[in-house]
Amino acid sequence: MFYQLYELNHAALAPFRAAADMMRFACANPLNPFSQTPLGRTISASLEMFERTTRRYGKPEFGLNATVIDGKKVAVREEVVWTRSFCSLLHFSRDVPAGHSGDPRILIVAPMSGHYATLLRGTVEALLPSADIYITDWVDARMVPMTEGTFDLSDYIDYVIEMLHFLGHDTHVIAVCQPSVPVLAAAAIMEEAKDPLAPSSMTLMGGPIDTRINPTAVNKLAKERPLEWFADNVIMNVPWPQPGFMRPVYPGFLQLSGFMSMNLDRHLIAHKEFFMHLVKNDGEPEKHRDFYDEYLAVMDLTAEFYLQTVEQVFMKHALPKGELMHRGKRVDPAAIRNVALLTVEGENDDISGVGQTQAAQAICVNIPEEMRMHYLQPDVGHYGVFNGSRFRREIAPRIVSFTRQHSRAKKPPVQRVIKGGRSA
Structure with missing residues (x-):
């Protein structure tokens, strides 16, 4: 049931995510004078943070040509x-x-x-x-x-x-x-x-x-809990309408949550610095985007x-x-x-x-x-x-x-x- 709620949450946020993305493009457009102001960059950065933290990241490409x-x-x-x-x-x-x-x-x-x-x-x-x-x-x-x-x-x-x-x-x-x-x-x-x-x-x-x-x-x-605990708490069935509907899986988002929690302070600092770089229009935000586009793309x-x-x-x-x-x-x-x-x-x-x-x-x-x-x-x-x-x-x-x-x-x-x- 938890997996179904997770999918439902993503679906419910989809229109808000699309609206945030559209507004961000408008606020960040170089032809828009507002984009050159601190307030414009702050709004644009906030919208990008919302879109990125609610997105489902797809499978990346190697891109080695x-x-x-x-x-x-x-x-x-x-x-x-x-x-x-x-x-x-x-x-x-x-x-x-x-x-x-x-x-x-x-x-x-x-x-x-x-x-x-x-x-x-x-x-x-x-x-x-x-x-x-x-x-x-x-x-x-x-x-x-x-x-x-x-x-x-x-x-x-x-x-x-x-x-x-x-x-x-x-x-x-x-x-x-x-x-x-x-x-x-x-x-x-x-x-x-x-x-x-x-x-x-x-x-x-x-x-x-x-x-x-x-x-x-x-x-x-793994040593603190019996195998039955893992079977009862982290194994879920794939929700409809995915091709693997009803397949018992260990969802990728649970694994990601575990990895993130191990170094949560580091991830929070990285996102804070990313936000400040966007507002100040300095730094190299592409490195942050590239890393987290990869890191947040998970599989079951x-x-x-x-x-x-x-x-x-x-x-x-x-x-x-x-x-x-x-x-x-x-x-x-x-x-x-x-x-x-x-x-x-x-x-x-x-x-x-x-x-x-x-x-x-x-x-x-x-x-x-x-x-x-x-x-x-x-x-x-x-x-x-x-x-x-x-x-x-x-x-x-x-x-x-x-x-x-x-x-x-x-x-x-x-x-x-x-x-x-x-x-x-």
Whole structure:
């Protein structure tokens, strides 16, 4: 019922939001002398704040149309090359200059934790000059009809394995935050099956491999309440008229509320400064708009995936304890022998505490020492592990160097353009 009221509230505010937007354009029009006065700018800023705080933010675009390779600017095209009900695989195809070769093929597994894959735009942009990039584009669960079935943690692992099979030999995988657990599980399953298409390397960044280490506020919340509390209080049915009508989900707006509340003072200060910049007609309001257009765009998660993740990752710590199950069989990290491992953490991470990702190094006991590496980035929080100036300057070069160091002999390139799992 709460989800329905949330949707009703958005619908009820729609005409007021449209009126505010229209009035703002009139007040901010440079041909209107009133727009040059402090009062005019104050009214315009107030109207924009109202419109932005009551808006439903849609799925952003990557907007990466070019990159630089060997000092030359080249075009980049975004292509959907593989699709399933709950995920598509995007490829950033580059017009590589003649004579350039040897870039690693990297699959970036974006987190399914409430935000869209575009949250990793900076990650993709930083790696594009040096790698052939693919990224998972998870589908908003409220857009998936009930007829498409369910999606849980085992399905997530299966999707990762399918994508690695599609991409083929000598693929490297990067897991950002939440997917660190299913990606490590996928690598273990493939290695135990002696799958020749297991990734050459996996990079785990700010992920909850073992949340018993340096538990954060997020980890403590999962331990304080029983699973039934989460099922009763945060799981809701998608309201009509969405395509996923009646699908049980963990709504994105609840996840966003949790993230916002963790740093509420910071968000309030950011909005106050944004308002004052608009009134004074100084500063760079576009940076604020761009960040919050991305940050406030959220998606729903299937109830079964969310609850299983809470239980297995945050309550039972199943993976580090050797108890994680996939399709009735135990996942054994010790089976990983040929996949190089890089773990990356942020010194000030308040989502995945320091040591939680590095724990992968301890449970993957059979990876040779020369095929493993850990890096702790000073002075960054969770977001800085995969985005920002320090990521571009310090972390991205290490990832590229690690993948190059552990690449295997090349085989013929992957087939292009696959939809619905059928090659073309």
